[in-house]
Amino acid sequence: MEAHPYTGAPADRPRLESLPVQPLLTAEFDADPGAVYDRLRRTYGPVAPVGLMGVPVWLVLDYREVLEVLKNENQWRRDVRYWRARAEGRLPHDWPLLAGYEVRQTMFMDDEEHRAARVTLHSALRPFQEPSTPQGWELRATVARYADELVGMLAAESGTAGFADLGAQYTRPLLLMVTTKLFGCPVELGDELVMDLWRMLDGGPDAGPATGRALAAMTRLAAHRRARPGDDLTSYMLLADPGMSDEQLGRELFMNAVYLNDITGNMVLNTLLEVLRGNAGVRRSLSAGQFGETVNRAALVNPPVANMCFRFAARDALLGDFCVRAGDVVSPSAAAAHQDLLAIGSSPMVGSTVSTRAHLGWGAGPHGCPSAARELGGMIVTTAVGRVFDHFTKAELTLPPDQLPWRTGPVVRGLRLLPVRYELSGRVRPSAPGAREEPVAVDTGRGDSHVRGMLSALRRLMFGNR
Numbered sequence: 001m002e003a004h005p006y007t008g009a010p011a012d013r014p015r016l017e018s019l020p021v022q023p024l025l026t027a028e029f030d031a032d033p034g035a036v037y038d039r040l041r042r043t044y045g046p047v048a049p050v051g052l053m054g055v056p057v058w059l060v061l062d063y064r065e066v067l068e069v070l071k072n073e074n075q076w077r078r079d080v081r082y083w084r085a086r087a088e089g090r091l092p093h094d095w096p097l098l099a100g101y102e103v104r105q106t107m108f109m110d111d112e113e114h115r116a117a118r119v120t121l122h123s124a125l126r127p128f129q130e131p132s133t134p135q136g137w138e139l140r141a142t143v144a145r146y147a148d149e150l151v152g153m154l155a156a157e158s159g160t161a162g163f164a165d166l167g168a169q170y171t172r173p174l175l176l177m178v179t180t181k182l183f184g185c186p187v188e189l190g191d192e193l194v195m196d197l198w199r200m201l202d203g204g205p206d207a208g209p210a211t212g213r214a215l216a217a218m219t220r221l222a223a224h225r226r227a228r229p230g231d232d233l234t235s236y237m238l239l240a241d242p243g244m245s246d247e248q249l250g251r252e253l254f255m256n257a258v259y260l261n262d263i264t265g266n267m268v269l270n271t272l273l274e275v276l277r278g279n280a281g282v283r284r285s286l287s288a289g290q291f292g293e294t295v296n297r298a299a300l301v302n303p304p305v306a307n308m309c310f311r312f313a314a315r316d317a318l319l320g321d322f323c324v325r326a327g328d329v330v331s332p333s334a335a336a337a338h339q340d341l342l343a344i345g346s347s348p349m350v351g352s353t354v355s356t357r358a359h360l361g362w363g364a365g366p367h368g369c370p371s372a373a374r375e376l377g378g379m380i381v382t383t384a385v386g387r388v389f390d391h392f393t394k395a396e397l398t399l400p401p402d403q404l405p406w407r408t409g410p411v412v413r414g415l416r417l418l419p420v421r422y423e424l425s426g427r428v429r430p431s432a433p434g435a436r437e438e439p440v441a442v443d444t445g446r447g448d449s450h451v452r453g454m455l456s457a458l459r460r461l462m463f464g465n466r
């Protein structure tokens with residue numbers, strides 16, 4: 001579908017600012033976003049005006065329109081300077097989502113600048129992408145080893161049978177360890193960063209300061225690796241673009257940390273949830289070893305990036321039943337588009353392997369998740385999920401699926417916890433964090449105290465942040 005530019009918008013079309021809007025983020029939205037998307041679609045059609053923490057936004061609901069917004073970069077821009085309300089000073093200065101949008105990095109660039117930034121990321125990720133390179137092989141082996149160690153720690157802490165939260169006791173520490181390893185972080189960056197990324201994405205009251213802290217931490221990391229290059233993503237980014245300042249590298253790492261840590265972790269949890277709640281397609285593909293298909297199917301049901309980043313209209317354009325004015329903000333919703341896709345296709349279409357690939361869990365178009373990052377994300381998700389089912393002889397939810405607690409926020413569809421009753425196979429060896437001889441393989445260059453720091457950070461994550 002093409003957007004239809006106007007030289008001037010027809011006068012009878014309502015402006016976003018003049019429409020009455022319902023707040024999107026409600027208790028109903030947390031519990032059942034699908035019901036909210038449905039109602040919006042029935043009321044407004046494929047595109048609906050909604051309030052996001054007091055700011056009106058066009059929420060794009062239907063698959064066709066979402067694809068148009070994702071793919072047509074000439075019309076739907078990423079640079080936040082296109083946003084009219086921002087340029088005119090009409091956004092509240094403490095609007096919780098603004099801090100994240102002010103961090104200028106790949107996601108919020110257009111055209112040549114954007115393409116060049118993606119090339120840099122691609123070449124920095126390439127060594128880790130291939131299973132045949134030493135870095136790629138080592139990373140794969142490390143993810144599996146971390147997963148095994150965390151299951152061993154679970155056995156030591158909670159026994160070989162009992163109750164566990166697969167969020168706090170497995171997925172979140174796993175992704176923290178992987179991020180630390182891949183980025184070449186000194187360990188003290190870890191847990192502080194994870195919580196700040198959550199605060200920023202969920203638009204909590206302290207989202208602004210949290211964004212500042214995460215950014216500062218990533219800038220320190222950039223400076224650290226410039227002085228002490230290693231076999232890590234940060235150092236490879238510098239190799240790919242030696243002219244990049246520490247501040248810009250910090251901004252890029254910050255955004256990659258969001259995806260690697262939070263989004264990938266949520267993809268792990270959402271996939272585990274589909275298996276545990278008996279999604280037949282997900283279970284079938286998992287037991288057949290079709291891990292890519294497992295992730296596709298889980299992403300179709302619950303994409304972790306439920307509502308993608310804002311785009312800004314370059315010119316007035318028709319979208320759905322509305323005329324979106326130049327400078328208006330639109331938020332393409334992958335979750336709502338999937339609901340639409342499932343309804344359009346009905347069961348025969350989405351029953352096949354080919355059609356599950358139509359999901360927008362990786363985004364689409366010029367700003368879609370870069371292929372090297374998808375490979376990496378997919379590898380981590382399938383390893384993390386696969387290891388759980390290798391080690392657990394029994395795992396069942398301890399809450400009915402409709403009572404599971406979800407995070408509140410406009411972007412991420414993520415579980416706060418994933419409580420299970422489990423039994424581990426006899427092969428799992430309990431390994432208490434303090435009792436390990438081999439530390440987590442993080443090249444900090446700073447000795448045992450940092451290894452202990454990492455382990456205590458893990459314990460805080462596991463038991464302190466429920």
Ligand code: HEM
Nearest residue numbers: 107259260264267305308309361362363367368369373377
């Ligand atoms: C299963 C895990 C992942 C999922 C579901 C995912 C999903 C996405 C989605 C939906 C977008 C597009 C957002 C938008 O258009 O607003 C995106 C972009 C991006 N992702 Fe991923 N991602 C994952 C893993 C990763 C990893 C591991 C990395 C890096 C190490 C990464 C790096 C990026 C980057 C840099 C972009 C921005 C691309 C651009 O704007 O040109 N992602 N991802």
